[in-house]
Amino acid sequence: MVGVFIGIGVGPGDPELLTFKVAKALKAVDVICVPKSHINKPSMALGMIREVLAEREKPVEIIELVFPMTKDELNNRKLWMESAAIVAEKVKKGDVAFITLGDPMLYSTFRYLYECVKETYPEIELEIIPGVTSVTAVAASSKLPLAEKDEVVTIIPSDLDPTHLEDVARHADNLVFMKCAFHIKELIPILLKAGFTENSTVALVKRCTLLEEKVLVGKLCEVEDWDITEDYFSVAIVKKSQVPIHWKQNGNGCDKSGCGCSHE
Ligand SMILES: C[S@@+](CC[C@H](N)C(=O)[O-])C[C@H]1O[C@@H](n2cnc3c(N)ncnc32)[C@H](O)[C@@H]1O
Structure with missing residues (x-):
């Protein structure tokens, strides 16, 4: 050969x-x-x-x-x-x-x-x-750390069976949803049952690092109001804890904690 x-x-x-x-x-x-x-x-x-x-x-x-x-x-x-x-x-x-x-x-x-x-x-x-994964790129774009200190981070395909998801989520501090994470609204009830709270922090990033990138960051209770379009290229990070939000889009952004607006 x-x-x-x-x-x-x-x-x-x-x-x-x-x-x-x-x-x-x-x-x-x-x-x-x-x-x-x-x-x-x-x-x-x-x-x-x-x-x-x-x-x-x-x-x-x-x-x-x-x-x-x-x-x-x-x-x-x-x-x-x-x-x-x-x-x-x-x-x-x-x-x-x-x-x-x-x-x-x-x-x-x-x-x-x-x-x-x-x-x-x-x-x-x-x-x-190896290449830079969408997981680490999304953490960078949303400025949300994937894991700190003794936190456990779990990567989940968004179409995972709900019972399995609840079980997995119960044992993790931070979750990363891949493959069609735009379904995040449907996952909220399962996350709440698994010990996440309305104040848990969420980031949803679509088309990460591309020109059309869109970043949404806020609390779990704000996700319902987000304007989320279907896009296969989306990843969500959900942290059990409420953390300070440092996300700000260049130029026209807002960096208020828990702001949750899209800044397009
Ligand atoms: C088949 S997986 C491929 C993952 C890839 N091997 C990686 O390391 O990131 C496809 C999923 O990766 C995620 N993904 C890949 N590129 C992305 C990007 N630029 N922005 C957001 N999500 C992305 C999406 O969740 C998508 O559904």
């Missing part, structure tokens, strides 16, 4: 959050595989690496791999196996990268492809380069 298969995390959106190591790898690999949820949809991850690709000395082959967002395990596995075969073919001639939003090891398509490659082509050398 001539090349290596590299899973690369390209961060949450802002191209300036690509690490040096990621940029170096993207300039050196021979092939870049780009995951897409639909053939006609542009890839956000590819958009984020355009500037780095423009600095390449030699051309690169871009392969778009379509993974529709469905829970059809059988069809999904078929697609990952087909993609693994493409990777196996390309890696015979050089290094192949697979780019993924945020980090490749946190709720990423890369994980499935990586398993199929490992299982079917054990001779292929694998490497993973």
Whole structure:
């Protein structure tokens, strides 16, 4: 085998959050595989690496791999196996990268492809380069610490079964909701049952670090009044405690504690 298969995390959106190591790898690999949820949809991850690709000395082959967002395990596995075969073919001639939003090891398509490659082509050398996760980016944008002192932080997919969610929430100080966190209003009753209070602090960040980023910060009792639009790219942080809110959007913001307005 001539090349290596590299899973690369390209961060949450802002191209300036690509690490040096990621940029170096993207300039050196021979092939870049780009995951897409639909053939006609542009890839956000590819958009984020355009500037780095423009600095390449030699051309690169871009392969778009379509993974529709469905829970059809059988069809999904078929697609990952087909993609693994493409990777196996390309890696015979050089290094192949697979780019993924945020980090490749946190709720990423890369994980499935990586398993199929490992299982079917054990001779292929694998490497993973981490990226800035949306979790840490959202903490930065909302200026809410993910965890301090002896706090326990738990990451939860927003569509988790409500009974499981209540149980998990009961044992955590801070929760991070990923995957469609715009459903946060529906989660409030469960959080209240799990020991969170009306004064617990909440941040909801949509399209974090992108130009259209929207940040909402306030108390749990204020969330009901928030104007929340559906967006897959949203993450919420909910802290059991009430903490001082330092969030302020440049230019037209307000930094009042518990303000909860959107400042768009
Ligand atoms: C399949 S997971 C991918 C997570 C990614 N691997 C990471 O490390 O952040 C997709 C979820 O990540 C979150 N996400 C990714 N990028 C985001 C962004 N720029 N702003 C807000 N949420 C984002 C959303 O919750 C979205 O539903």
